[in-house]
Amino acid sequence: RPDEGRLAPAAPFDPEAAHAAADVDGGAEWETMPIDVVYRPRRTGFRDSKAAELEPGTVLAGQYRVVKILGEATFARAVCCEDLHHPTEAHDGEEQYHLVCLKVINNSKEFFDQSLDEIRNLRYIAAGAERRYAEWTRLVDQQAQHAANGTATPPDDATIEAARQIAQWPSGVDAARVISFHKAFYFNEHMCIVCDLLKSNLYEHGRALRREGLEPYFTLPRVQSIAQQVTEALALVHGLGMVHNDLKPENILFESVSQCRVRVIDFGSSCFVGDKLSSYVQSRSYRAPEVFLGAGYDGRIDVWSLGA
Numbered sequence: 001r002p003d004e005g006r007l008a009p010a011a012p013f014d015p016e017a018a019h020a021a022a023d024v025d026g027g028a029e030w031e032t033m034p035i036d037v038v039y040r041p042r043r044t045g046f047r048d049s050k051a052a053e054l055e056p057g058t059v060l061a062g063q064y065r066v067v068k069i070l071g072e073a074t075f076a077r078a079v080c081c082e083d084l085h086h087p088t089e090a091h092d093g094e095e096q097y098h099l100v101c102l103k104v105i106n107n108s109k110e111f112f113d114q115s116l117d118e119i120r121n122l123r124y125i126a127a128g129a130e131r132r133y134a135e136w137t138r139l140v141d142q143q144a145q146h147a148a149n150g151t152a153t154p155p156d157d158a159t160i161e162a163a164r165q166i167a168q169w170p171s172g173v174d175a176a177r178v179i180s181f182h183k184a185f186y187f188n189e190h191m192c193i194v195c196d197l198l199k200s201n202l203y204e205h206g207r208a209l210r211r212e213g214l215e216p217y218f219t220l221p222r223v224q225s226i227a228q229q230v231t232e233a234l235a236l237v238h239g240l241g242m243v244h245n246d247l248k249p250e251n252i253l254f255e256s257v258s259q260c261r262v263r264v265i266d267f268g269s270s271c272f273v274g275d276k277l278s279s280y281v282q283s284r285s286y287r288a289p290e291v292f293l294g295a296g297y298d299g300r301i302d303v304w305s306l307g308a
Helices: 015-022 109-149 157-167 172-176 202-211 220-239 300-307
Strands: 036-038 064-072 076-091 094-105 181-187 190-196 252-256 261-264
Touching (some): 064 094, 094 109, 109 172, 109 181, 109 190, 109 220, 172 220, 202 252, 220 261
Parallel strands (some): 036 181
Antiparallel strands (some): 064 076, 094 190
16 A cells, blocks of 8 residues: 555556557457546545646646646646655765656546547557567568578568668667657646657747847758658557547657757547547648548658658
């Protein structure tokens, strides 16, 4: 039983377990998705206010200490937090903690339901990424064996090169260039989604440089690199039978500006190709013609958004 001053940590996200639960290959009629409900022992969950307390220094769920608000929208607020369960090296004698991004969903039935879809999508994508990573890593290992003993015909060079590109990353999610999902939990009447803390998005970064009169960042080689990384993310998502549905510069965030590494975020509007497709998807400036025309669509609308 957790003591009064510290809540028991929620179980970390396990990609293999998520893959088994998500049934990436399809076939299950029903699935379940565990989400931790964090509360203090021997207390009810009723509160006087539905507003989330996000002042700097506030500790959420006994684990996440608020540093600052990163952004606000109708659906949720993004908050930079210190993860008190994961200390890093002390600096000047003061203990430091790993920083994460906490997406705190605003309190309404509609947003709560939408957040469940986003959590399911993030778990599904992460599980699919790790499965693909394991397959490609195994292929690279097999090719090394073939080269060493010549006992079998290795795969073609293009396949091996693709496998090596993926296997060089530390995880499948890293290779796929999608946001890294940690876990989700329900606390004080708000659903919360924990992900890696990234940097500014493409739109904000370009606007800030123009405003300050600095040298343009988006040179042709960098644009090509960003497009390649986003294409890698879409290849995974589309391979899982999904559509992102809201690809735009605001949903592509820098992991490293100096190394031009980006990740695709915000899968709250994503859907499966087999879903009843909504006619109101994609931001207007990046909306594909078939969506405007009310026709059927699939992952190719994401490719249109990337080009736009």
